[in-house]
Amino acid sequence: MAESDTRIPTVIADDVHVIYQVNSGGTGKGSAVAALRRIISRKAAPGTREVHAVKGVSFTAYKGEAIGLIGSNGSGKSTLLKAIAGLLPAARGKVYTQGQPSLLGVNAALMSDLTGERNVMLGGLAMGMTRQEIRERYQGIVDFSGINEKGDFISLPMRTYSSGMGARLRFSIAAAKSHDVLMIDEALATGDAKFRRRSQQRIAELRQEAGTVFLVSHGIGTIRETCDRAIWLEAGTLRMDGPTEEVCDAYEKFTNKK
Template identity: 50%
Template sequence: MSSLSASPESPAPVVVPTDPPYAVRVENLSITYRTTFERKPTLKQALVRFGRGQRAVREVEAIKDVSFDVRTGTALGIIGSNGAGKSTLMRAMAGILPPTSGSIEVWGKASTLLALGVGFNKDLSGRENIILGGLASGLSRKDVEERADDVAEWTELGEFIDMPMRTYSSGMSARVGFSVAVHMKPDILMIDEALSTGDAKFREKANAKMAELRQSARAMFLVSHGLGSIKEMCNEAIWLNQGQLMMRGEPEEVVNAYMRFVKVKRTAVTDEDI
């Protein structure tokens, strides 16, 4: 934010607030987490420990010195193989995971329903989880209740919306999660694999809604193995591999480079499944 000062002889200037040109800035970001696994014991160790294995600690570098910025109005696709660090990066930008080193600046409120359905209470109904999701997004209870019926109707789940979510299929849960994420009007929309579940009709409807949100959100981030969706919905893309930023550019260019890297021939199937 810039500030202006005026001399005593002149009237104070009118300062017109302007939106910052960036939605997100990531600088030298690294994220390392620790995980444990069961190490296979030797015969002697097994006898000493009565057959029990030994817990070993391993450090995993999920993100390695990644830097990029995202200007307002950008729809950024994030691609890469499983374990590339895509979801870790999204969670860090949403404020869920803290950086090990480096920094992340976010201008505006980011959606937090990344893996659709994660964080829902499976014993509650879809409608009740819509209210919880809205509250988690920072809306007041009044605002959430005003939107809950519209969100529930948008899912097209009919009477299932009032049944416990433990009875839902993965596609039904995805509908609820996606509906909450896009109807709570976040400044920055972050969707992780939103279009990978559900039937063709729902995917088409979700595509249309995301295209609409591109016009109002400060920025949109989409993680997906559906490369066709990345090219259709995004105007920029980045490619991660083993936690490192390999490339950034136009979606078509980045997708083609990624496919050459993984040595997969381009077909209608691979455009949606890599």
């Protein structure tokens, strides 16, 4: 039997379009009645414009794959992840997923005024872990994040953390359990070399344990080191989908010509 017949699909994107509206400088003022009329008539509010962020993207992801999403700023990478996670509706097309996709930084919905310790509990519960599971994995989460290496930061409010410390803790919470589909948006770009090595090893373990990992990063080196497949988006369209080295090489040639 061919390899393609034995692989298990985890995400299918079928001609996905994502369109949203942004304020282009209007005042945002108006009565509730006027707003209701616009909703009924399906007309946009004055001063808004439509952004066609993802344009007809199709692909199938399989269990055990680590897929890097690359592309220029504003190419639709993060928007596509949100559509896969069910956080943004597709204007056209469909997204089919196995299980509940977990988008790092959203599922671990951390609160800045709570301590790191309380956020570990909160983030774990948000991802479906029991309190007992969180207690059993708590020390491992803290150790993996490395935020206590220079002091007892886990007992401080998260608003006192640097952006890198917060990102490392989010990744550590998300990586403490297996996922059918785990999507990581730029989290590995904030850690030092030691943390990146730990993260890459954990991603490899997650692929073996459960399903598929999507990684968005502007660091092509991180994609090359972590992923075996890459999807290149440009201006919302899928430019290339294939082995990481081939896609990254083509993307770098494209960016060097710009």
